[in-house]
Amino acid sequence: MTTNVQAAVKGEAPGYDEMYEAGGGTRGPYEALARWLADLPSDRLIEKRREADLLFHRVGITFAVYGDEDGTERLIPFDTIPRIISRAEWRLLEQGLRQRVTALNRFLHDIYHGQEILRAGVIPAEQVLTHDAYQVAMAGLDLPHQVYCHIAGVDIVRNGDGKYYVLEDNLRTPSGVSYMLENRRMMMRLFPELFGLYNVAPVEHYPQLLLETLRASAPRGVRDPVVVVLTPGQYNSAYFEHAFLAQQMGVELVEASDLCVREGHVFMHTTSGHQRVDVIYRRIDDPYLDPLAFRPDSVLGVPGLLAAYRLGNVALSNAIGTGVADDKSMYPYVPEMIRFYLGEEPVLENVRTWQLRNPDDLRYVLDHLPELVVKEVQGSGGYGMLIGPTSSRGEIDAFRERIRANPSNYIAQPTLSLSTCPTYVEQGIAPRHLDLRPFVLSGREVKMVPGGLTRVALEKGSLVVNSSQGGGTKDTWVVD
Amino acid sequence: MLSRVGDRIFWMSRFMERAENTARILGVTSNVVLCSTPETQEQNLLAPLSITGTTDEYFERHDRISLPALIDFIGLDPGNPSSIYTCLKLARDNAHAVRWQITSEMWETLNAAWIEMRSFRRESVTGPDATRFFDWVKDRSHLFRGVTYGTIMRGEAFNFSRLGTFLERADNTARILDVKYHILLPRVEDVGGALDYYQWTALLRSLSAFETYRGIYRDQIYPIKVAELLILDSRMPRSLAACMEEVHHAIARVHGQSDQPAKRLAAVLQARLVHGDIEEIFSGGLHEYLTDFLTDVNELGQRVQRAYLVTL
Numbered sequence: 001m002t003t004n005v006q007a008a009v010k011g012e013a014p015g016y017d018e019m020y021e022a023g024g025g026t027r028g029p030y031e032a033l034a035r036w037l038a039d040l041p042s043d044r045l046i047e048k049r050r051e052a053d054l055l056f057h058r059v060g061i062t063f064a065v066y067g068d069e070d071g072t073e074r075l076i077p078f079d080t081i082p083r084i085i086s087r088a089e090w091r092l093l094e095q096g097l098r099q100r101v102t103a104l105n106r107f108l109h110d111i112y113h114g115q116e117i118l119r120a121g122v123i124p125a126e127q128v129l130t131h132d133a134y135q136v137a138m139a140g141l142d143l144p145h146q147v148y149c150h151i152a153g154v155d156i157v158r159n160g161d162g163k164y165y166v167l168e169d170n171l172r173t174p175s176g177v178s179y180m181l182e183n184r185r186m187m188m189r190l191f192p193e194l195f196g197l198y199n200v201a202p203v204e205h206y207p208q209l210l211l212e213t214l215r216a217s218a219p220r221g222v223r224d225p226v227v228v229v230l231t232p233g234q235y236n237s238a239y240f241e242h243a244f245l246a247q248q249m250g251v252e253l254v255e256a257s258d259l260c261v262r263e264g265h266v267f268m269h270t271t272s273g274h275q276r277v278d279v280i281y282r283r284i285d286d287p288y289l290d291p292l293a294f295r296p297d298s299v300l301g302v303p304g305l306l307a308a309y310r311l312g313n314v315a316l317s318n319a320i321g322t323g324v325a326d327d328k329s330m331y332p333y334v335p336e337m338i339r340f341y342l343g344e345e346p347v348l349e350n351v352r353t354w355q356l357r358n359p360d361d362l363r364y365v366l367d368h369l370p371e372l373v374v375k376e377v378q379g380s381g382g383y384g385m386l387i388g389p390t391s392s393r394g395e396i397d398a399f400r401e402r403i404r405a406n407p408s409n410y411i412a413q414p415t416l417s418l419s420t421c422p423t424y425v426e427q428g429i430a431p432r433h434l435d436l437r438p439f440v441l442s443g444r445e446v447k448m449v450p451g452g453l454t455r456v457a458l459e460k461g462s463l464v465v466n467s468s469q470g471g472g473t474k475d476t477w478v479v480d
Numbered sequence: 481m482l483s484r485v486g487d488r489i490f491w492m493s494r495f496m497e498r499a500e501n502t503a504r505i506l507g508v509t510s511n512v513v514l515c516s517t518p519e520t521q522e523q524n525l526l527a528p529l530s531i532t533g534t535t536d537e538y539f540e541r542h543d544r545i546s547l548p549a550l551i552d553f554i555g556l557d558p559g560n561p562s563s564i565y566t567c568l569k570l571a572r573d574n575a576h577a578v579r580w581q582i583t584s585e586m587w588e589t590l591n592a593a594w595i596e597m598r599s600f601r602r603e604s605v606t607g608p609d610a611t612r613f614f615d616w617v618k619d620r621s622h623l624f625r626g627v628t629y630g631t632i633m634r635g636e637a638f639n640f641s642r643l644g645t646f647l648e649r650a651d652n653t654a655r656i657l658d659v660k661y662h663i664l665l666p667r668v669e670d671v672g673g674a675l676d677y678y679q680w681t682a683l684l685r686s687l688s689a690f691e692t693y694r695g696i697y698r699d700q701i702y703p704i705k706v707a708e709l710l711i712l713d714s715r716m717p718r719s720l721a722a723c724m725e726e727v728h729h730a731i732a733r734v735h736g737q738s739d740q741p742a743k744r745l746a747a748v749l750q751a752r753l754v755h756g757d758i759e760e761i762f763s764g765g766l767h768e769y770l771t772d773f774l775t776d777v778n779e780l781g782q783r784v785q786r787a788y789l790v791t792l
Contacts, residue, residue, distance in 0.1 A: 019670060234577055243580040257791055258482050269483040269791040271636055273737035 015160040015417035018083060029479055032197040037422075037429075038080070045424060048190045049080055055186060077472035078183060079423050080190065083434060083454040087201075090450055090478040093156065093164060093438065096348030097448065099338060101152050101440045104169060104325050106341040108148035110199035112138045112321065122340050123333045131330075132378070133323030135286065137293065137306060144220060145444060148319040150213050151281075152179075152440040153453075156348070158419035165351045167435065169334065171318060171326040173283050175474075176453040177439050178241040181206060181248075183453075183475040201450035201478040207248035208440070209350070209447050210281075214249075216443030217315045218278045221249055225278035225315075227251045228268065230259070232284050232300045242283050250358040256284075263306030266314045281313045286320050328411050329355075331378040351416065365412040366403065369396050374403065374412045391416050418463055421474070423456055433457045435465050436476065452479035481636040485581050487789035489637050492574035492582075493628075493644030496590070499567035500621035501652035505531055506554055506564075507614040508686035515549055515678050528554055531655045532562045548606040555613065556602050564617055568597045571624075578652035583631040584625065593620040622689075642730035643784060651688060651777050657710055658770040661703070679704060687718045707766060708758040720773065721753040731784070740789035745780045 118125040153174025218225035231242035246253035267274040288298040293306035354361035376384035418433035439450030454474040455465035465471040490625040529535040572594035684690040714721035728750040
């Protein structure tokens with residue numbers, strides 16, 4: 001079986017494979033797994049996979065389908081072959097993540113206070129101050145520990161050169177951590193013997209770390225803070241995760257209608273009267289939080305919440321206005337933020353990015369469109385995007401005109417070849433592209449559990465790992 | 481507990497209980513109709529509509545009353561807000577909204593019932609197999625109540641589930657009694673005739689009280705004894721006395737703020753049943769008694785909502 005997988009890997013994916021070296025050897029951390037896989041009767045994996053499906057359905061680890069009527073919900077495909085990261089490599093990742101998220105929090109504090117980085121000319125002021133997600137209401141507001149982003153999900157990929165790159169910082173309401181936790185539970189249940197072969201770093205304490213982080217963000221002077229998770233409701237696609245985290249932390253899962261603001265404090269309606277709320281882990285985007293302050297048509301929000309927040313009577317995680325630091329227009333500056341605030345060189349690299357607002361970058365990109373990926377600054381989910389190598393001449397020419405019309409709306413990056421990992425698909429085991437989303441918690445200090453969520457593109461050759469577009473997930477192991 | 485969550489649990493339990501009682505009413509109706517005279521047949525067919533308060537809705541859709549149309553309307557019609565179909569849907573929807581605050585067994589029981597409900601074909605339910613459908617509904621309700629009792633922590637979720645179940649049952653038993661007595665009472669002096677015998681046993685059976693009646697009274701079936709059993713005997717689990725005892729216990733366990741109006745009324749209603757006398761009830765008029773009781777139970781339901789479940 002091993003040789004088949006190797007052949008498949010070599011044939012299909014010339015880039016970096018997590019399990020096999022280019023010469024065909026198995027990489028150190030994967031050796032025991034490869035031997036175990038080779039000895040495994042082939043039907044056992046099929047049977048285990050079926051068992052996993054059943055368990056996921058029963059436990060209800062599903063992805064709500066909007067407008068669902070039947071009580072049937074979709075599963076996010078779970079792959080039974082784990083992704084393994086060596087302890088040494090994780091140390092590097094952890095160091096880089098800690099550094100990056102710290103700098104991003106310093107940046108957020110700065111732009112809502114003294115704006116030193118803007119005055120120093122490191123980032124053009126108008127790019128920050130006119131940004132859609134820049135919230136004037138946050139100016140001058142002092143947050144506990146000066147932390148804005150308590151929960152960050154940083155997307156990391158490994159390129160063909162074998163190096164890790166940060167692809168995106170998610171600083172608003174990143175999701176996926178419940179799958180990380182459930183995937184581990186599932187693997188331990190399905191293949192306990194594998195955990196005898198490896199010393200896998202635990203992740204199960206994430207809800208505890210999250211609760212500590214949230215409690216640490218409570219308004220000053222609150223002794224035993226009451227924490228809640230605020231969800232848009234059961235029809236939100238990530239509702240499972242909201243409910244799961246609330247349950248795991250032992251806190252209430254609230255909707256906006258459960259909350260009210262009275263005399264500058266936030267309360268929830270309970271069967272025994274109003275109860276004070278000190279910390280809101282909100283999974284609702286900024287514009288919907290408070291109809292009095294933001295979108296007046298929002299029914300997901302709590303009227304008066306922003307006022308209570310500005311009085312310092314309630315904490316929001318993440319803070320309002322973090323989105324200014326995590327989109328594609330700000331991404332190219334993150335290495336500079338690290339140098340500016342921490343006086344350090346970035347441990348984790350950015351993907352090289354051309355900002356088409358700069359004439360030099362624009363000229364280069366227009367000359368090299370067939371080999372680049374061009375993205376809209378505000379776009380997401382693969383919309384408004386040109387993938388040079390797979391586009392026709394006509395498509396490229398049309399896109400060239402759109403760039404020329406509004407260059408500052410675009411950035412460009414080289415086409416990455418995401419690393420692959422053997423994955424169980426219809427045809428058997430084959431290499432599929434993947435990324436990694438570790439979750440970084442910032443409270444009194446920065447904490448994370450080893451690993452994160454590995455997302456895998458199940459279509460052959462596909463680079464799209466999003467669960468909304470047929471991506472799956474793998475358990476992620478950091479091993480000694 | 482969040483008021484919204486309490487409210488969902490309360491209504492989840494009410495709708496499941498309502499589905500069961502509706503199935504009981506339909507079950508007994510299809511039995512009684514088989515041995516009715518032409519004059520009483522129409523009355524018997526109209527009774528379920530009167531009990532569920534849907535007579536007008538029925539005749540908006542149907543020109544005349546017939547058993548298959550009745551079963552279709554009360555059992556399966558998604559457009560009828562009190563059909564069994566609608567009750568099961570609402571029970572499931574309420575459970576879905578709080579599936580993380582109830583046990584997974586409770587959620588799975590209601591979800592499975594709803595999925596199965598949707599698979600019933602109308603023809604097969606309104607035909608000779610109707611009884612199987614009614615039994616299935618009763619079984620789902622028994623299962624759900626048992627699963628709830630056997631799995632949920634004894635806390636506010638449990639209390640509100642019990643409150644919902646027994647308030648609903650008290651309401652339903654009173655309605656069944658009231659309507660059936662209307663049909664049966666004019667013929668009291670004929671008690672003992674074969675036809676009445678079937679009518680009375682059907683009523684008792686619809687409330688799972690036939691064997692109990694026989695066991696307690698070891699006598700032929702007298703209306704006043706039937707009423708005594710179904711109103712005042714707290715050993716009989718569908719009687720008004722038993723329901724109000726459960727309601728009273730459940731509400732006493734709830735920790736609330738400004739909930740005295742609700743708790744007081746629950747205590748008063750229970751005390752009245754404990755100390756009630758069937759002769760007295762009859763001399764004041766059974767129909768009047770039941771009408772007052774229904775008003776009180778309705779008021780209690782509203783006080784429970786106001787005290788605990790409304791988010792203002």
